[in-house]
Amino acid sequence: MARRIEYFGEPVLTLAQVAFQCRVEPEDMEPALVEQIIIPGVTAQCESKTGAAIRGAVYEEEWPVGRPSGHALDIGQAFEVVSVFAQQPDGTWAEQVGSFELIREQRESFLSFPADRPGGRLRIRYKAALELDLHLGVRNWLLMAAATIYRHPEMFLVGQTLAELPSTFLDHLVAEVTVPPRF
Incomplete structure (x- = not known):
């Protein structure tokens, strides 16, 4: 299994994008929660689920x-x-x-x-890295996951980590970049 050495580039989502998805003004959100826990958490979940590099x-x-x-x-x-x-x-x-x-x-x-x-x-x-502009379903998955966690922190935030999100139709949004199983 490959190991990540370092990230490069900007995170895949911004505070403003998550705020828009949540229909909240950015200044009304907790920036540290969104930028340090939610965005990295949903990025890691998406990378784990798909086997693809979402962030560079x-x-x-x-x-x-x-x-x-x-x-x-x-x-x-x-x-x-x-x-x-x-x-x-x-x-x-x-x-x-x-x-x-x-x-x-x-x-x-x-x-x-x-x-x-x-x-x-x-x-x-x-x-x-994933070219998010070419895979809008992945961006939607990330935004929906971030908004769900922001709106329902008691269900998904466990200390400084995130619990897994339910995976019904959300899995279809990332299907086109999901690496097939190798064993």
């Missing part, structure tokens, strides 16, 4: 020796490979400068090595 982030994953060229990256919406390192026989890691190709599809991105896949375990670092 750098990820790193390791491929075992037997994983072939052309395999899917763990996180959906990858758009740029930052680096590929191969583990050497002595256990050190060496950056690979050979050619590779990132093939982007709607839900997944595949990493291919046109010449030969480097030998050994690979450590692949890449950037991934």
Whole structure:
């Protein structure tokens, strides 16, 4: 499984967008609650549910020796490979400068090595982010989730984390970016 190294760019929602969805003036909301708990919480829930990078982030994953060229990256919406390192026989890691190709599809991105896949375990670092303007259903999911949590905090806020939202028709809003199960 890929691990997130760092986020980049702005959060996927703003206080003003959540306020509009809630039909509340932004100055009447609790900015710290919305910006530090609700927005990051619904972003994390959406990323967990879909397997896609909703907010821009750098990820790193390791491929075992037997994983072939052309395999899917763990996180959906990858758009740029930052680096590929191969583990050497002595256990050190060496950056690979050979050619590779990132093939982007709607839900997944595949990493291919046109010449030969480097030998050994690979450590692949890449950037991934969802273009929310192209996936309005995802933005709607985020806004509905944020508004639901804001309106009913006693049901969803557990300390500094969020409980899962009910998932009837909301799942259909994120279906087009949901990475298929791999096992």
